[in-house]
Amino acid sequence: MLGRQPALGMAELERTFGDVTWFTDSAACVMADSFDVTRLGGTLKAGVVTGELSGDWRRASEHIVKYYSNKWGNFEGKLTLGISAYGFKVQTRDIQKTGVILKQRLRAKKVSMRLIPNVDAAHNTATSHHNKLGLAPNKVELLIVRNKSGKVIIAESVGAQNITALAARDQGRPKRDAFVGMLPPKLAQTMVNLALSASGSRNLSPAELPPSTAPAVTSEAGETVPKTGNHSDITILDPFCGTGVILQEAALLGYNVYGTDLADKMVDYSKVNMDWLSTKYNTSRTYKIEVGDAMDTKWQQPIDAVVCEGYLGQPFSAPPSPAKLTEVRGNCDHIMGKFLTNIGAQLKSGTPLCVAIPAWRSTDGSFTHLPLVDNLAKLGYKQIELKNVRTAELLYYREDQVVARELLILEKI
Numbered sequence: 455m456l457g458r459q460p461a462l463g464m465a466e467l468e469r470t471f472g473d474v475t476w477f478t479d480s481a482a483c484v485m486a487d488s489f490d491v492t493r494l495g496g497t498l499k500a501g502v503v504t505g506e507l508s509g510d511w512r513r514a515s516e517h518i519v520k521y522y523s524n525k526w527g528n529f530e531g532k533l534t535l536g537i538s539a540y541g542f543k544v545q546t547r548d549i550q551k552t553g554v555i556l557k558q559r560l561r562a563k564k565v566s567m568r569l570i571p572n573v574d575a576a577h578n579t580a581t582s583h584h585n586k587l588g589l590a591p592n593k594v595e596l597l598i599v600r601n602k603s604g605k606v607i608i609a610e611s612v613g614a615q616n617i618t619a620l621a622a623r624d625q626g627r628p629k630r631d632a633f634v635g636m637l638p639p640k641l642a643q644t645m646v647n648l649a650l651s652a653s654g655s656r657n658l659s660p661a662e663l664p665p666s667t668a669p670a671v672t673s674e675a676g677e678t679v680p681k682t683g684n685h686s687d688i689t690i691l692d693p694f695c696g697t698g699v700i701l702q703e704a705a706l707l708g709y710n711v712y713g714t715d716l717a718d719k720m721v722d723y724s725k726v727n728m729d730w731l732s733t734k735y736n737t738s739r740t741y742k743i744e745v746g747d748a749m750d751t752k753w754q755q756p757i758d759a760v761v762c763e764g765y766l767g768q769p770f771s772a773p774p775s776p777a778k779l780t781e782v783r784g785n786c787d788h789i790m791g792k793f794l795t796n797i798g799a800q801l802k803s804g805t806p807l808c809v810a811i812p813a814w815r816s817t818d819g820s821f822t823h824l825p826l827v828d829n830l831a832k833l834g835y836k837q838i839e840l841k842n843v844r845t846a847e848l849l850y851y852r853e854d855q856v857v858a859r860e861l862l863i864l865e866k867i
């Protein structure tokens with residue numbers, strides 16, 4: 455089940471797993487041996503498919519009651535169950551009823567079950583997360599998804615997005631700066647995953663690539679965060695590191711990180727935040743953070759991937775006047791264009807990048823893009839095409855935001 459901007463979640467899945475298809479406009483099917491939802495910024499819930507059928511809720515309900523009263527008929531201990539239905543034309547109480555019937559059938563077999571009451575057809579991520587659904591054999595969430603052609607998938611959850619850990623990383627960091635506009639940690643995760651694709655860079659061998667099944671790390675407060683793979687010989691550079699959100703998320707995903715920023719203050723903030731992260735989550739990664747102007751810095755090698763949120767210009771609470779927009783757009787294009795030229799000369803061919811640049815939303819919902827978007831080949835980059843998502847859909851914004859982040863997934867030619 456994909457997040458608020460499904461295209462971004464889908465792009466992340468496609469880059470991570472390759473073999474991915476749309477099931478509905480907010481659900482994807484993935485072929486994978488393992489799946490760690492805490493590694494993925496754009497996925498809210500995931501489950502292993504246990505059944506497929508066609509039809510309405512009645513058909514799905516019959517299947518669930520029959521299949522699971524059988525499967526759990528000899529279950530030792532107490533079960534907790536949540537049922538989440540997506541895409542059905544059905545009352546919430548009918549979904550609840552399916553759970554009640556299943557509970558009665560199990561009780562007849564002396565198996566006890568706690569049914570989590572449905573406030574809506576589907577439990578929200580917070581309910582799934584706080585009840586630890588999908589994280590233990592006796593805590594189950596059934597995800598039942600129907601698409602427009604009436605096909606139904608039944609899946610057993612393997613976990614929901616860890617909103618507690620994400621909030622702790624976002625709000626708990628000692629240094630924050632509203633003016634530079636901090637990236638949400640889950641978007642930073644998505645950007646790292648968009649750069650380091652499973653099918654991608656020539657710099658990476660399959661053994662180093664996500665997903666991995668290495669254990670997660672847990673903070674003192676018990677917030678589990680992803681800690682995957684041994685990527686310690688892959689260095690990710692963020693040349694506009696600001697307060698260090700990308701550096702933090704990349705380090706938690708197991709990469710080596712290297713950050714630079716024009717502002718001394720930001721370099722200090724990133725250092726303090728990275729020290730906090732390594733104390734809190736026991737990340738023993740080495741990292742470098744230095745002052746540097748991205749338009750002319752000569753970075754230390756190696757640089758295996760570049761992930762950054764570049765200069766976005768000033769924030770706006772309402773669409774700017776045409777003259778103002780021309781000025782800001784020109785400024786941002788100059789800085790980001792010079793940066794791409796400068797760093798391009800220092801990257802090996804095939805190096806992956808995920809760069810967020812600004813795009814301005816007008817009142818009619820259309821976007822004004824940076825001119826460099828049409829000149830990427832001239833700047834020495836290939837824009838990566840995806841099967842399931844158009845590049846124009848890779849835009850992140852909240853409804854009230856004028857300045858959107860446009861995500862460019864690139865490869866150095």
Ligand SMILES: C[S@@+](CC[C@H](N)C(=O)[O-])C[C@H]1O[C@@H](n2cnc3c(N)ncnc32)[C@H](O)[C@@H]1O
Pocket residue numbers: 634635636637693694695696697698699700714715716717720746747748749763764765766789
């Ligand atoms: C949008 S913010 C990045 C925020 C960052 N992702 C974070 O999580 O805090 C852009 C950053 O680029 C820096 N910056 C602006 N112009 C720069 C340049 N020419 N070279 C390097 N950094 C620059 C700013 O100091 C700012 O920290």
